[in-house]
Amino acid sequence: MDMFEDTAPGPGNAPEYSVSELSGAVKRVIEGEFGLVRVRGEIGRVSRPASGHLYFDLKDDRSVIAAISWKGQVARMQVRPEEGMEVVATGRMTTFPGQSKYQLIVDDVAPAGAGALMAMLEKRRAALQAEGLFDPARKQAIPYLPGVIGVITSPSGAVIRDILHRLRDRFPRHVLIWPVAVQGQACAPEVSAAIRGFNAMPAGGPVPRPDVIIVARGGGSLEDLWGFNEEIVVRAAAESRIPLISAVGHETDTTLIDYAADLRAPTPTAAAELAVPVRLDLLATVADLAARQGRAVGYGVERRGQRLRDLSRALPRPDAMTGAAQQRLDHATAKLGGALGLLVSAKRGGFERVAGLMRPELLLGLVARRGEAVKSQTSRLHDRAERGFERRQLAFDNWSARLSPALAGLLRRSDDQIARGKERVLQAGERLERAQARRMADLKRQLEERDRMRLTLGYDETLKRGFAVIRGDGQVMTSRAEAAKAVQLEAQFHDGRLALGQGQMVDLGSTAPVAAPAKPAPTRPRKAKPEDDSGQGSLL
Template sequence: MDLFEDPPAQPGNQPEYTVSELSGAVKRVIEGEFGLVRVRGEVGRVSRPASGHLYFDLKDDRSVIAAISWKGQVAKMQTRPEEGMEVVATGRMTTFPGQSKYQLIVEDVAPAGAGALMAMLEKRRAALQAEGLFDPARKKPIPFLPGVIGVVTSPSGAVIRDILHRLRDRFPRRVLIWPVAVQGQACAPEVAAAIRGFNALPEGGAIPRPDLIIVARGGGSLEDLWGFNEEIVVRAAAASAIPLISAVGHETDTTLIDFASDRRAPTPTAAAEMAVPVRLELLAAVDGLGARIGTATVRGLGLRGQRLRDLSRALPRPETLTGTAAQRFDTAVQRLGGALGMAVARKRAAFEARGAGLRPEALRGLIARRGDRLEAQGARLLAALARRQERAVAAQDNWASRLAPALARLLARASGDIAVGRGRLDLLGQRLDAAPGRRLAQLAERLEATDRMRLTLGYRETLKRGYAVVRGDGAVVTGKADAERAAVLEIEFSDGRLVVGGGPAKPARGRKAGGPDQGSLF
């Protein structure tokens, strides 16, 4: 031992913990002391990964607590925490040993009073308005008399009964009801899905597409109507291609869907009144318009008849208007006879003047001149035919002189081709004569090889290796039972066959009456 080495440290009375033991002890202390707590604070950083869990911070002016809600707890929350909200979170304290920190497992989140809800609502309204979802230019006109009305509401409340009763009193229309939850966690996704579902119906399908949509709910507190303030509902209402009337709550209640809808009704009953006119009032208006049309028609006909009679008194008599024209017609008829006679006389004088120049001598001279011209043209035609025939004969002689050498060259080329073909034919004949011999030799070699393989693989070669074939009554025996049943056994070896007696083996107890005991080889 080294004299200068420090002595080993003596163990003290303090117990030793592993890291996991210490972390577990801290976890038990915190969870035991803070089993269920309610914490008020401002929501800080919010994160929701693909797993569906929700991570966020709760903070005040001096401290921060990490909070987490599991996927199942998030689905049950009435209010989702958003950054900047002041909330009261209910949950259990625990630790996360992997990072040496404590955190709050939040089971429920509630806004810290109506002021927080209103602040969050105003913040959301400003953000959606900045996107242009509340722009009046985007709103569509409500149809005057829709054929089909889609109603998005609860099927069991008094709202749908009031709407149907009001529509039946004013102007009965076909109504399609899309049942949804109008309160709670499922309210917002179901209302948004109903609006999108009505818009997705095809024109002329089995289910008629509504011409108007009414989203309705009765009155309630701010928390009860909160589902209609969710962003998913507002965006679905703004994107609806079908005109939409919002009738959520009473006249004093205002939700964000009221800003995105094409028209807001103070109550569900008022929404039904906006949707359709009063049928009796329309009938009365039509009757009044019909009566006014009849009265106006009679009055108009009377005024126009009186006007016609007044104008007819100012017109002259028909005889006065046609008298002058009739007189001019009679005068023209009287002058027509003499004018026709004078015209015929002038035409006849002109004809006689021209006919005087057409004498037989002039006609014969014309014929003679035309005959001389025809003979001259015939002579020129014969000369042209003779020249053309001479040129054709010369061209024919030229082609004939060129044809003989070309024919000789063609015959010489054909003779060369025949010689080459004859040589190829002789070569193919020699190969054809030799082919059967080569084929027979190949087949003979294959036959000998096959026979050698047959002998090698045959059972006689196996017999030479020490095996034997047993036959019983002429058939091959492969088992003991078959050998015992056979009367005669024949054993074949590689060098011959041996016949022995068959039958079942029996104990040697003497001989029976009737013959000696044969025994058994087996």
């Protein structure tokens, strides 16, 4: 035997791990070494399931790391991950034993510099422009003098004070303020909800509907203004039926809401100036137009008067214009008397010729002929009436002859229906009686079952099985300590009650006292039983 034989343990001596133990060890190592890391990469596949969690990939030109953000972490993110963004993700490494993979739990995501933000902004702008949301044909005209102005901005900033001050100086109007967050995670949903809320107000409602909307915010960095680049804000601005003025940031700041708005103002103060005219300038303009109108009317009246005078001088004299007509009138008046005389003579001759024909004999003959005609018409009318009466009488007789059999048939059918109805009523009465009897039997059976259950579950049955109820001073005793404090004790059995006193027991079920049992011979003291945990004592 070789004294220098290798005694090192072989593979058979290596420790054994279960799958779960090995996965747990790997998880502890990875989480211990990479407790908090910042990873830079490009976002790949993005998945947003109904649970609210966010699954995505971080990749570069050689590797891919699976990443996940839980629902609460997603709600706190300033920038939502989108595919193609270059970001710096902050989180911790862990493993998922169910699939033997490691992954990054991401707490926050920040763009990898302004260039990434600008690239994402340009990509989003191109996509929305391709949908036609920035089309100039969609834009509405701003009303010249709105009655109500809706302002969407932060209520605590200097922007709202500047807008109100400028409106008060130029032309005071009724202003409705919808307070929103102007930066951060809540900015985009609150601004879009405010735009849709103003549009949802009914015209003529208790709260006046704005005639124009101003979305305003002061200047800031690209990250501060990012809420106004979100797609939900751009779509709400494009869908607004109320003209909308965008006044986000300073003159050099540009956001996507500026493209979708009906008018862009370089500053919030300029938005107030674009919304209303200057009242004093408007009054001066109106006064100037009124003065010009007065001068124009006076000049026009003067010109027309001069024209009327010029035309009147060109007209001939009235007597020259009416002389010929007056002469014709005089000539016609002179001939009128003779013409009237001739006309009267001609009318009188015609009357006399007609009067000669109207003799009494002619009138009597005319009356006689008219009387004969009346008699003839009366006779024909009488004959026609008799024939009509006979036809109606014949029709009436026919209907009468047909009515009697029909009435008899109707009465027979009615009797049959009444008989069938009586039979159905009797059958229904019999069924009702049987159903009532069955119902009463069921109710009686249920009542008997419940009474048996009541007797079975009542404490009287328990007393019959050898138990007793101990009362002290009229109250039920549930422990030995309570019984020791009572002045008078009594025990209730299934057949009566006994009073527990000094030297005698009284049967409360009857009036005769019951003698106490003889005292037993002294025996060896027994060890007291411990009290029950439930608090009830023992009378033994």
